[in-house]
Amino acid sequence: MTGRTAMLMTLLILALGPATWADPTVAAVTHTQFQAVNAAGEQTYNATQKVILDGIALHNPADMLDPTADDTITAMYNISGQWQLFFQGEGPDHAGTAVYLGQLYNNLPWIAPDGGYSNAEFIAELARINAPGFSPGDRIRVTGHFLSYKGKNNVNEQHNKAPDHDFTIEVLERGVGVPRPEWVGLDELKDADDKFIFDPTRATGPEYHQARLIKLQDLFLVNPQDWAPNATLTLTDGVRTIPLKLGRGNGIYRGSNNLVEPFDVIAILDQDSTNLKEGYRLYVMNYDGNGHVLACREHRHADRPGDTDLDGIVDFLDLARLAADWLQP
Numbered sequence: 001m002t003g004r005t006a007m008l009m010t011l012l013i014l015a016l017g018p019a020t021w022a023d024p025t026v027a028a029v030t031h032t033q034f035q036a037v038n039a040a041g042e043q044t045y046n047a048t049q050k051v052i053l054d055g056i057a058l059h060n061p062a063d064m065l066d067p068t069a070d071d072t073i074t075a076m077y078n079i080s081g082q083w084q085l086f087f088q089g090e091g092p093d094h095a096g097t098a099v100y101l102g103q104l105y106n107n108l109p110w111i112a113p114d115g116g117y118s119n120a121e122f123i124a125e126l127a128r129i130n131a132p133g134f135s136p137g138d139r140i141r142v143t144g145h146f147l148s149y150k151g152k153n154n155v156n157e158q159h160n161k162a163p164d165h166d167f168t169i170e171v172l173e174r175g176v177g178v179p180r181p182e183w184v185g186l187d188e189l190k191d192a193d194d195k196f197i198f199d200p201t202r203a204t205g206p207e208y209h210q211a212r213l214i215k216l217q218d219l220f221l222v223n224p225q226d227w228a229p230n231a232t233l234t235l236t237d238g239v240r241t242i243p244l245k246l247g248r249g250n251g252i253y254r255g256s257n258n259l260v261e262p263f264d265v266i267a268i269l270d271q272d273s274t275n276l277k278e279g280y281r282l283y284v285m286n287y288d289g290n291g292h293v294l295a296c297r298e299h300r301h302a303d304r305p306g307d308t309d310l311d312g313i314v315d316f317l318d319l320a321r322l323a324a325d326w327l328q329p
Contacts (some may be wrong), residue, residue, distance in 0.1 A: 019266050028054075035096075056088055056139055057090060058299075064086075067126055084099065084101075084108070086268050089190070140170060142155050145158045181302065187240065190240045210271055222234040230245075232245050244289075245283045
């Protein structure tokens, strides 16, 4: 290498910056660390460029967003095929995370010349991320880049279809069981003025329960006539209100609202707002038509008190576990 060439290479490195030449850093973190926020509600995690997160898959991604590829959409802010999965931490890791993939990003034209994936490319990406064959209740490991969006850190490909931005999903253990939903009162999420409680320490309020499975009791629909796939409704306990986002599961498509009020709701607590201290909502992906609890079938199974091993069935294995602990201090 000549002196002139070496000088040009040095100038190029200085111009591009060291991050261009270095491999992205990656570390295993908890959901709690990853979802940390400041007093303004902004995500604060920046220790690495990629993260490794373990947790329990909560739902079928296709029950949440429509993954159908369509590369003909060109309108600003429209995204065609989409895929999203929530999974939550275990034990003291009281938080959860969403993993997201979108086909087109026409509102971000600087990311890629064509704005995203072609139909064939997106279908190939879906096949890749779904290849492990995970199900709700499986313990999974997600590794990838991330971006904050409307109140939460999401693992994604940062709207960049280059292979080095792919995220990966591994199944660590199948059939662990969907986590039992935590009982939460609306008064734990909103104050007496019906305003969301924002706690930047994430020790209380919606931030404490965000991206996790919760259960609320004795609620009414304010606008039951709006029941439809992908609809946003409003729930109330008679004093406070909270938005309810319906998914696109078969039970919501096939059936109308047959809930006998008041009813219980088992849902994932989501946040979707540019006001990072607001915008929390309940997300129900599917409904089995039971008439009393608005929930996915697998979430209702996890709510059975006698299901000690959380496999969705109360059986002799549960009795054996109970007998082994009988009268134990």
